[in-house]
Amino acid sequence: MPLEGKILGGRYEILRRLGGGGMATVYLAQDQFLQRQVAVKVMNESLSHDRDFVRRFAREAKAAAIMSHSNVVNVYDVGREGSVHYMVMEYMEGASLIDLIEGRGALSEKEAVSVTIQICDGLAHAHEKGIVHRDIKPHNIMSTAGGQFKLGDFGISRLNGASTITQTGFVMGSVHYFSPEQAKGRNISHQSDLYSLGVVLFYMVTGKLPYDGEEAIAIALKHLQEPIPDPRLWKPELSEGLCHVITRSMAKSTDERYQTAEEMKADLERALTGFWQGTQPFAIPPEPEITKYGLSEGESSYSSGSIPSRMKKSGRNASRARRPWQRKRLWFAIGIALLLFIFVVNAIQGAGNDPIEAYRDPVTEQQQADTGDSEGPEEEIQTEEPEPDREKADKKPEEESAQGNPAQPPEEEKPENEGYNWQQDRPSGADNSSFRSFSRSGSGGSYDVQVDVNVPPEQQVRYDVYLSDRNGKQTVSRNNPVQVDGDGQNFTRVSFPVSSDMPDGDGIIKIRLYRIDPGSDSEVDATEYLLEQIGG
The missing domain is CATH 3.30.200.20 (Phosphorylase Kinase; domain 1)
Structure with a gap:
């Protein structure tokens, strides 16, 4: 209507x-x-x-x-x-970022960094409020008439939590800007937004998407499996600092990614001012010479897996160009075989063309000389069996196994459920001067937490979520803020949602609460509570 x-x-x-x-x-x-x-x-x-x-x-x-x-x-x-x-x-009078890129093409490095810094500021504010956007893309970044950029469309955001790849039949986020954890359908954190922002930055400076394909599932798999393409394949003049920011923000592992939007912004500012000091994130390969047999020897392969059009060959030449190491390995094997053949022939000739003489055991000859035995007939040499080594036979089975005895069966592997002892990570659940009366409801990785909190107004409350199972202890999320309106004199009841991955079999999920001292940025009154135990 x-x-x-x-x-x-x-x-x-x-x-x-x-x-x-x-x-x-x-x-x-x-x-x-x-x-x-x-x-x-x-x-x-x-x-x-x-x-x-x-x-x-x-x-x-x-x-x-x-x-x-x-x-x-x-x-x-x-x-x-x-x-x-x-x-x-x-009302945003300016164009959206996607319209700007599609209309003008790739932005200059300075302009792209400026836009990204502004969105980092907006994300830092959202993350401080406990909001994960989950759909960072150029379509949701808009500009004012004066050129200021703002982040909008929080339609699939979540407070202090995460979601899977689909919800109510719709894709949560845009697959071209997915983080690997979104592609897996795992719980996501603030770092998923930073990954997506890294993809947006890549798109701004190159005019190309780092991963593309005909099917959404194929693109999602590329986010999971393929290395990060080097943006300098399209824009060789890009600075080292900018490439480092793209690489780190798009790291597959959240441990290697930026932990906060402020951290990403700081690197962007250093890259923008030219005061960048870091390591080379990409190695630019030399220009390979193309011959009628493919690429010349000494060529370098692109780590991104993206081959420029001038290198795309078809047929037999393309196959040969892609596998120079296989030709080298073949010639190396042939050379070794020839050396072994020459060695065997020389050994036989040196023994007077008598193959038995060439391989006669000198230790056996010395024993025969000591006992006065002559060389004996050829049959005795061929059929004589050495006396069993009684010292070796008396060895314990474990000693033989340690020396690689093939007759000893390998040590039986422990069953999977006898791996890491996750019971040792059970939290104490002890109250302290800042936290008490913890309770929670929910299960299966989705919980509503209630706890009494007493902190000064100027201090922040944060929490981490950990999972321990037979595979070990792992961090689910860190530095999640909790909104507390307290006076520092009385306990205030606080409620907030928490999401987590589930253990692989038996295990526990626990939450670690603490407050941040603004003077030293240190953690104060940290304590742990149990969210859920599976089995055990």
Whole structure:
């Protein structure tokens, strides 16, 4: 149903349609009370009876409402009129980042770094509020008329938690900007947003996506398995510092990735000012010479797996060009075989063409000389068996096994369930001067936590989540903020959601609570509580 000319909420006059998608349509409207133009996001009427979409729409409004930052699109109001659910937002007069790149092509390094720094500021604010965006892409980065960039569309964000690759039948995030943990359908953290921002930065400076394909599942697998392409294959003039930021933000492991948006921003600022000091993140291969047999000897292969078009060959030459090491290995093997053959022939000739004489055991000859035995008939030499080594026969089985006796069966492997002793990681659950009366509800990796907290107003409360099972102890997430409104004199009851991966078999999931001393940035009053135990 067209809304142009209608007034929502008694104050927002719909002027014209700005754009839309499968979930909502965005209109330009006039706020008659404040006399300013706003953007009104209206849920498509066909979805207004779907509870999941209504919840998702409300979640976006809730996530945006608790934020107030110059690099986050502001949400002014939210309402419902009949079957029409709408959200009133700041009107962004400039183009979206995707429109900018598609219209102009790759951005300059300086411009791309400036945009990324602004989005880092917006993400740092969102993460501080406990919000993971989960859908960072150029389509959700918009600009004002003055060129300021802001992050919007928190429709699939979550507070202090994560989600799987799909929810209510929809992909959570855009596959070209997926983090590896999103592609696995695992619980995600703030670092997933930083990975996606690294992909956006790669796209801004090259005009190309690092991973592409015809099917979504193929692209997701590339995020999981393929190395990070070198952006200098497309833009050789890119600086070392910028390439380092892209490499680290897109690391497959969250341990190797930036831990916070502030950390990523600091490296970007160093790269922008030219004061970068770091290691070379990529090795640029030399220009290979192409001959009629393929690539010349001494060629270097691109670590990214992306071969420029000038190197794409077909047929027999392409196969030979891709495998120069196989030819070298073949000639090496032939050379070794020839040397062995010459050695054997020389040995036989040196023994007077008597193969038995050439391989006669000198120790046996000496024993025969000591006992006065002559050489004896040839049959005796061929059939004589050495006397059993009684010392070796008396050895214990474990000694023979240690010396590689093939007759000794290998040591039986321990069953998988006899691996790491996860019981030793059970938390004490002890209260202290900052935390007490812990309780939780939920199971299966999704929990609602309640705890009494007593901290000064200027201090932050954070928590880590750990998982221990037969495979060892691993970190699920770290430095998650908890919103606390306390006076530092009394305990305040705090509730917040926590998400976690599940143990592989028997194991435990635990939470570690602590507060941060602003003077030293040190952790104070850390304590651990049990979230769930599986088996054991």
